[in-house]
Amino acid sequence: MTDHKPHPEPEVLAREKAARQRFLAISLFRLSGALILAFGLAIAMENFTWVMGQKARIMGVIVATVGFIQMMLVPRLLLRAWASPRRP
Secondary structure (H helix, E strand, O other): OOOOOOOOOHHHHHHHHHHHHHHHHHHHHHHHHHHHHHHHHHHHOOOOOOOOOHHHHHHHHHHHHHHHHHHHHHHHHHHHHHOOOOOO
């Protein structure tokens, strides 16, 4: 006896595909935010010759702050924007 699973409906497949794309987008925002944060810390520690001294610290803190915001806040905002409506 062979078990045959019914094919999912097209709208179910479309919702699953959208959910995967949203998950990927949120993951990429987190990853890129972490990379920007690390780059900002490297700038602040004066690891590059093109910016040194007080300017490096200020620029590094600004870049690291942007990376932190992108890593922590943007995914939460996207989750809230893309959340499915709750059923009563």
